[in-house]
Amino acid sequence: MPTTASSSTYSYLGPAGTFTEAALKQVPEAVGATWRSVNNVGEALADVVSGRSTAAMIAIENSVEGGVSATQDALATVPGLRIVGEYLVRVNFVLVARPGTRLDEVRVVNAHPVAYAQTHLWLERNLPGHGHIPASSNVAAAADLLQSSGGTGTADAAVAPPGITEHHDVEVLATEIGDNANAVTRFVLVSRTVPVPPATGADKTSLIVELPVDGAGALVDMLEQFATRGINLSLIQSRPIGDALGRYRFVIDLEGHVLDERVADALLGLKRFSPNVIFLGSYPRADATPVEVSPRYDDEAFVDARDWLRGLVSGVDPV
Numbered sequence: 005m006p007t008t009a010s011s012s013t014y015s016y017l018g019p020a021g022t023f024t025e026a027a028l029k030q031v032p033e034a035v036g037a038t039w040r041s042v043n044n045v046g047e048a049l050a051d052v053v054s055g056r057s058t059a060a061m062i063a064i065e066n067s068v069e070g071g072v073s074a075t076q077d078a079l080a081t082v083p084g085l086r087i088v089g090e091y092l093v094r095v096n097f098v099l100v101a102r103p104g105t106r107l108d109e110v111r112v113v114n115a116h117p118v119a120y121a122q123t124h125l126w127l128e129r130n131l132p133g134h135g136h137i138p139a140s141s142n143v144a145a146a147a148d149l150l151q152s153s154g155g156t157g158t159a160d161a162a163v164a165p166p167g168i169t170e171h172h173d174v175e176v177l178a179t180e181i182g183d184n185a186n187a188v189t190r191f192v193l194v195s196r197t198v199p200v201p202p203a204t205g206a207d208k209t210s211l212i213v214e215l216p217v218d219g220a221g222a223l224v225d226m227l228e229q230f231a232t233r234g235i236n237l238s239l240i241q242s243r244p245i246g247d248a249l250g251r252y253r254f255v256i257d258l259e260g261h262v263l264d265e266r267v268a269d270a271l272l273g274l275k276r277f278s279p280n281v282i283f284l285g286s287y288p289r290a291d292a293t294p295v296e297v298s299p300r301y302d303d304e305a306f307v308d309a310r311d312w313l314r315g316l317v318s319g320v321d322p323v
Contacts, residue, residue, distance in 0.1 A: 012037040015060040027191035065190040087285035100174040101161040114159035203261035210284035229273040234301030265306035
């Protein structure tokens with residue numbers, strides 16, 4: 005990473021106590037550094053581009069809701085960025101209120117839209133007919149309860165992360181209110197463009213690819229760049245480009261590293277196929293699970309094939 009004056013600053017979606025902060029706590033380089041709380045993904049990435057921060061921690065995917073569209077769209081439109089790591093955070097929620105509030109008194113709930121989507125079944129079951137006010141973050145949802153004079157905000161309760169009582173004077177009405185106990189959010193650490201790290205054998209590569217035409221078979225043609233090289237995709241999600249109906253870009257995570265022969269060959273194929281390929285980075289998988297590769301697609305197979313072709317061209321009969 006850069007070694008400028010801002011190299012010890014990391015941006016994250018705040019305020020303190022968010023799941024994004026929990027992800028940043030997993031970064032060894034961030035220990036003892038300055039952490040800058042921001043309000044949204046755009047501000048976090050602007051910090052990186054401007055040099056205010058070395059890197060920013062942002063949510064990119066949730067096991068329940070899928071890809072985070074705001075992050076995906078920002079990475080597609082802000083140049084000069086590179087994902088340098090990924091981190092997983094188990095996600096669950098508590099319902100909090102101003103001290104003295106009872107659960108049966110709750111009529112309106114403050115919650116970040118993503119948090120609300122992951123708790124709405126519990127809320128509908130336990131608070132039938134409740135109203136929802138969107139919040140800018142999970143911590144802000146709880147903080148907003150205390151903002152108005154006398155603690156009489158519009159919402160009666162808030163969906164917040166566990167540990168919120170360490171930051172705000174609220175009372176926990178219910179714990180483990182997430183609809184899926186196995187919910188996990190994937191975060192990525194984004195820096196300015198840097199050389200890719202060495203391959204570890206347990207890597208992931210992120211791309212954004214546009215189709216050349218809106219026509220039959222275009223998506224299949226793109227996917228064949230991966231399938232014919234034995235590359236598994238762990239994420240593929242379409243996002244509108246915005247310039248016309250039917251025009252989409254695809255956010256892709258694949259198993260492997262750009263220095264792997266099969267991945268490099270696939271990227272060359274994509275570059276010939278697509279009018280715009282954005283390489284977001286190759287980085288170690290958070291779960292450190294080694295990528296399994298068939299012998300047909302390992303590095304040696306690609307090297308042998310190139311050597312065979314060189315022999316043909318030079319007049320050496322294949323052995």
